[in-house]
Amino acid sequence: MLRAVCSVCGKERTRFSSEPNCECGGVLVPKIDFRYREGPYPVNYPYLERVVSLGEQNTPLLDAGSAKFKLDYFMPTFSYKDRGSKALISSLASMLPKGLEINEDSSGNAGASISAYGTSSGFKVNIFVPENTKPGKINQIKAYGADIHLVKGSRKDVADAAATHPGYYASHVLNPEFRDGMRQLSYEIFRQLDHRSPDRVFVPVSAGTLLLGMVAGFEHLLESGEIDFVPEIVGVQTDAVNPVCSAVNGVTYDKNNSKYSSADALASKEPILMEIMVGKLKKYGKCVTVNEDDIILARSELALKGMYVEYSSATVWAAYKKKHYGGENILVLTGNGLKTP
Structure with missing residues (x-):
């Protein structure tokens, strides 16, 4: 069983429960107490007694000139959620x-x-x-x-x-096991970059599982002495729904004022993991928003580059284009465009 501690009371989970959160109602956070190891999937998930697989492989890292795209829609069900x-x-x-x-x-x-x-x-x-x-x-x-x-x-x-x-x-x-599964994304990026950290990673943000799991992976690599720094994390939300960016940037957010967005996977107005997400983004990076026109254009541009993604995934390209970002930038593309034609 994965070791996990409560984000509210600090109590460690000692047994499997029918409830996924702590007895006090707090969110359980994975506790990684071992060094990173090179090897097949299970070596960095020692709590798994068996591994259910649908044939996952390392997803491609495509170098497209000014940025590199992590094609996480190359998964069995066509999204990073796998x-x-x-x-x-x-x-x-x-x-x-x-x-x-x-x-x-x-x-x-x-x-x-x-x-x-x-x-x-x-x-x-x-x-x-x-x-x-x-x-x-x-x-x-x-x-x-x-x-x-x-x-x-x-x-x-x-x-x-x-x-x-x-x-x-x-x-x-x-x-917490679901979030913990996202650590593997950081390990893949690390290996695909010849065992180093990029300068910056862009990720869409909604419920927070991708953001928090990926950050945990880079933190694990840092604590294990494999990298020298955690990359800057740029969380991306839409102008229509942006509670996390509002909190990070000190802006009041009115959930009742949310509007429609084609990025329908980024629709969480009151994310349960909000406080933890805000803390990580303030520590390691920032949160930016993009508008509807930017998203639609970004999706079309990515398709012309050979990457057909859903609108929620295209937000990272829209955000990246808003200003000049130096260094090495990784944009995580999370879902296949065939899901939302």
Whole structure:
């Protein structure tokens, strides 16, 4: 079992629980107490007794001149979420019986990923999604065998529906194993750059699993003496929904004033991991926003470069173009454009 401590009370988890968070209600944070090692996937995930795999490989790092693109949509379910699902479902598969219902709330990508890894491991998967979820994402979730539950209301309403459904709440946000799976992204970047850290990494920000897991990976490399510094992290949100950027930049955010954005995967108005995200971005980087026109143009430009991504992924290219960034820049492209044509 992954060692994890509560972000509120500091208590360490000592046993597996039916609840993914701490008894006090706080969020559990992975505790990495071993040195980084070179080798196949399990060596840096020693708590996994078995590994559920759908054939993941290191995703390409494409050098496109002024920037390098980490093509994390080259995953089994076409999004970076497979990194987290692999760690979470591998962990659950060794602790829960086959046939048990596991429930997840998602805007689409996490739902597809949990559905694929969960059903292939013998679980009965229920995915709760907002009623305005794109049909392509719903069809993909269904294809992997999960039952879809459309929920009216906010993202919190969707999460509440999943949390109260019979079975285990396999929340990709609350379960620390999911975030911990994102460490692998940092290791891949490190290896693909000949065992060094880039100057800067751009990532889309919403619920926070990618941001926090990736930062944890670079911190682990630093603590293990493998790199000299954690790269500057540039978190990217939309002008339409930007609670994290507002907090980082000291601006008041009104969740009731949020607008529509084509970047539908970046729609979390009240992220549970908000405080932790803000702390990491203030420590290692910054948070910037991009507008709708910038996003649409960025997606088209990336497609002309041979990278067809969903709008939420294109935000990093839109952000990168807003000013001149020197040094070596990595832009993480998170989801395939076929999900949101």
